[in-house]
Amino acid sequence: MKKIKIGISSCLLGEKVRYDGGHKLDRYITETLGMYFEWVPVCPEVEYGLPVPREEMHLVGDPETPRLVTVHTGVDHTIGMLKWAEKKIKELAYENLCGFIFKSKSPSSGIGGVKVYTPTGIPGSKGVGIFGGTFIRHFPLIPVTDDVRLQDPILREDFIEMVFVYKRWKKLVERKGLKNILFSEHLLCL
Numbered sequence: 001m002k003k004i005k006i007g008i009s010s011c012l013l014g015e016k017v018r019y020d021g022g023h024k025l026d027r028y029i030t031e032t033l034g035m036y037f038e039w040v041p042v043c044p045e046v047e048y049g050l051p052v053p054r055e056e057m058h059l060v061g062d063p064e065t066p067r068l069v070t071v072h073t074g075v076d077h078t079i080g081m082l083k084w085a086e087k088k089i090k091e092l093a094y095e096n097l098c099g100f101i102f103k104s105k106s107p108s109s110g111i112g113g114v115k116v117y118t119p120t121g122i123p124g125s126k127g128v129g130i131f132g133g134t135f136i137r138h139f140p141l142i143p144v145t146d147d148v149r150l151q152d153p154i155l156r157e158d159f160i161e162m163v164f165v166y167k168r169w170k171k172l173v174e175r176k177g178l179k180n181i182l183f184s185e186h187l188l189c190l
């Protein structure tokens, strides 16, 4: 069986791209899901141009439109990261992804439950990371999850099932000669 292409936060594959120079290797993802999925790794912070190691960042301000700011020196990377994310989304539109597994709680990669701090540094509401949020907005039909949700047997089964359903739906659309519709849907999302 041909493996299904899935986007993934690079650190979950064991790549040492985190702010502290470490990784977040998840063996269930690499060893079990890796039998069926082909990975398309993405590390927003490194691909955007930040070094490893680097200063930690967090989300600050309005949870609907948070800013991505370094924790100690207060450097604001919001605009740069949003621009990079828009560019990356256009590249990913050609990757034929059938799902994405994000790193939880990350201010760049998280897709929910990411702490958003007040300007005085107090954790307030929860939000989504800059790249994670951009991905979801542009590809509302692509199934997404994160490493924490994958630990829940029901949510894990839901995600895997949605990936296979999405893949079958895409195949059907292509077979029926509606590929342009599928593609233009992607472009409409851009």
Ligand code: SF4
Pocket (backbone or CB within 6 Å): 009, 010, 011, 012, 017, 018, 019, 042, 043, 044, 045, 046, 103, 106, 108, 109
């Ligand atoms: S959580 Fe995202 S930005 Fe942070 S190291 Fe992992 S892939 Fe890179």
